[in-house]
Structure formats: C-alpha cells, structure tokens
Amino acid sequence: MTAKLVLITGASSGIGEALAKRYARTGAHVLLLARDAKRLAAVADAVRESGGTATAFSIDLADAKAIEDTSATIAREIGIPDVLINNAGAGRWLPLLKTTAKEALAMIEVPYLAAFNLTRAFLPYMLARGSGTIACVTSPGSYVVWPNANAYIAARHALKGFTDALRSEVRGTGIIVTLAVLGPVATPYWEHNPGSREYLPRANPRLAPPLNAAEAAEAIFEGVESRKWTVVKPAIMRALFLLNAVAPELVTRHLRRSIRKRPN
Numbered sequence: 298m299t300a301k302l303v304l305i306t307g308a309s310s311g312i313g314e315a316l317a318k319r320y321a322r323t324g325a326h327v328l329l330l331a332r333d334a335k336r337l338a339a340v341a342d343a344v345r346e347s348g349g350t351a352t353a354f355s356i357d358l359a360d361a362k363a364i365e366d367t368s369a370t371i372a373r374e375i376g377i378p379d380v381l382i383n384n385a386g387a388g389r390w391l392p393l394l395k396t397t398a399k400e401a402l403a404m405i406e407v408p409y410l411a412a413f414n415l416t417r418a419f420l421p422y423m424l425a426r427g428s429g430t431i432a433c434v435t436s437p438g439s440y441v442v443w444p445n446a447n448a449y450i451a452a453r454h455a456l457k458g459f460t461d462a463l464r465s466e467v468r469g470t471g472i473i474v475t476l477a478v479l480g481p482v483a484t485p486y487w488e489h490n491p492g493s494r495e496y497l498p499r500a501n502p503r504l505a506p507p508l509n510a511a512e513a514a515e516a517i518f519e520g521v522e523s524r525k526w527t528v529v530k531p532a533i534m535r536a537l538f539l540l541n542a543v544a545p546e547l548v549t550r551h552l553r554r555s556i557r558k559r560p561n
C-alpha cells in the first residue's frame with residue numbers, strides 16, 4: 298500500500314519531520330501539524346522538494362477545540378487521511394516532586410489526549426470507508442519503568458493503553474492500528490526537554506545502537522506500510538518487554554541501576 302494522504306503530528310521537528318520527508322518520497326500528500334508555523338513551512342518546502350505535496354496546520358494539540366476545528370477543515374477541504382500518525386509529544390523527565398501539576402497535565406494532553414481527539418475526529422470517516430491506518434509513536438516508557446520520569450512514563454502507558462484498546466475495538470473493520478516503540482533517537486527532543494537525558498537508562502550500544510531521526514522514521518514507515526501491530530526499534534527491546542512481563546522486579550531493578558543520574 299502506498300498511502301496517498303498522510304497526517305503527521307509533531308511534524309515541525311525530529312521524528313515527525315523525518316517521517317514527512319520519508320512519505321514525500323512516495324509522492325504522498327502530507328498534512329503537517331505542530332505549533333511552530335515557521336518550522337512547518339520549512340518542512341513543507343522540503344516535502345515538495347522530495348516529490349510530495351504538503352499542507353501545514355499550525356495548531357496546539359493540547360487544545361481539543363482546535364483539533365475539532367482543524368480536523369473538520371481537513372475533512373471538508375482536503376479529505377480523510379489514509380494514515381494518521383500521532384507522533385507529537387513532549388515532556389521533561391523529572392522526579393515526581395520536581396514535576397508540577399501543570400507539566401504532568403501537559404504530558405497527558407500531548408501525546409495521549411491529542412491522539413484520542415484526532416482519532417475520534419477521523420475514525421467515523423475511516424470506518425465508513427472501511428480503511429485507514431492509525432499509528433502512535435511512543436517510547437519504552439509504555440512498557441517498562443525507570444526512576445525520575447514519573448509523569449512521562451504514566452502518559453506513555455496511557456498512550457499504549459489507548460492504542461491497544463483501539464486496535465481491539467476496530468478489529469474486522471479494515472482499520473489498522475500500529476504502535477511504534479523507539480529507543481533513544483538523536484533529535485531536538487533532548488534540547489526541547491532539558492534535563493531528561495540525565496535520567497536515560499544506559500544501554501549497550503552494540504545491542505541497542507542509538508537511532509537518528511531518519512532511521513526512526515524508516516522503521517515507522519515500514520511498520521505502517523506492512524500493517525504491523527507493533528514496531529520496536531531497536532528490536533532487542535522486545536526481549537526486555539517480554540522479561541518485564543514475567544519478572545518486572547528484575548527489569549525495574551536493572552533499569553534503576555542503569556540510569557546516568559542517581560535517583561534523589
């Protein structure tokens with residue numbers, strides 16, 4: 298399947314930007330959503346240079362009404378996406394007592410509620426058409442836990458719960474639901490969310506080499522196009538998730554020991 302209309306959230310930077318350029322090479326029309334209009338315009342230009350077409354929408358995805366209005370505009374003026382990729386996300390990794398209520402809420406609003414609201418806007422059309430792919434981009438924090446990223450990890454568990462429950466709900470309707478789980482990716486995420494890197498669990502670089510944005514985008518693209526339930530990159534993380542399902546004490550202890558900055 299080569300997607301024709303692809304909506305990507307968080308397309309102004311990092312993985313979303315790389316995904317937009319990857320889909321552009323298939324000739325797709327890419328809908329780019331994020332807040333930074335200037336960055337979106339630059340990504341739209343790059344998409345056109347790569348052989349695709351693009352429409353940018355500057356939107357705060359924490360705003361449910363803005364999602365409703367923008368989705369209605371897209372449905373009316375452009376069409377219903379063949380692929381919807383919920384990628385936008387942010388959140389500083391901090392100890393619980395250093396995380397404000399506002400920051401914790403923001404991490405739930407984007408990515409989880411943004412994915413919920415966007416999916417809710419387009420799903421009726423996809424169901425009527427009998428086709429469509431909905432993908433969510435997340436981190437190992439959807440499966441395992443480590444110290445000092447409490448609000449981030451809780452939000453990522455919410456995103457996984459949303460994705461898994463959606464897949465179960467739409468079974469047999471022609472809708473495909475993909476969860477993409479990525480290890481550390483070299484993107485501006487780490488500058489956008491200062492302090493987070495210090496709490497990153499250390500991994501063996503030979504077993505789990507760090508990714509760049511293009512590699513992350515390629516993994517998501519391949520997973521979506523081959524209709525996978527889950528994409529896990531680096532794949533070795535599947536072993537960690539399996540072990541965590543049977544021996545969470547073991548994995549939690551190991552990850553606690555492996556973070557760069559000791560818990561307070």
Ligand SMILES: NC(=O)c1ccc[n+]([C@@H]2O[C@H](COP(=O)([O-])OP(=O)(O)OC[C@H]3O[C@@H](n4cnc5c(N)ncnc54)[C@H](OP(=O)(O)O)[C@@H]3O)[C@@H](O)[C@H]2O)c1
Nearest residue numbers: 307309310311312331332333358385386436481482484486
């Ligand atoms: N980098 C990693 O190591 C890594 C690993 C696993 C998973 N992930 C996940 O992958 C996704 C993309 O991350 P990235 O590494 O590409 O980070 P990034 O470079 O910081 O990009 C984040 C994107 O999300 C958008 N965004 C954030 N809050 C938004 C809001 N309220 N409304 C609209 N757009 C918003 C940003 O756009 P604006 O600022 O322009 O709004 C930006 O385009 C995130 O969900 C991240 O958690 C990242």
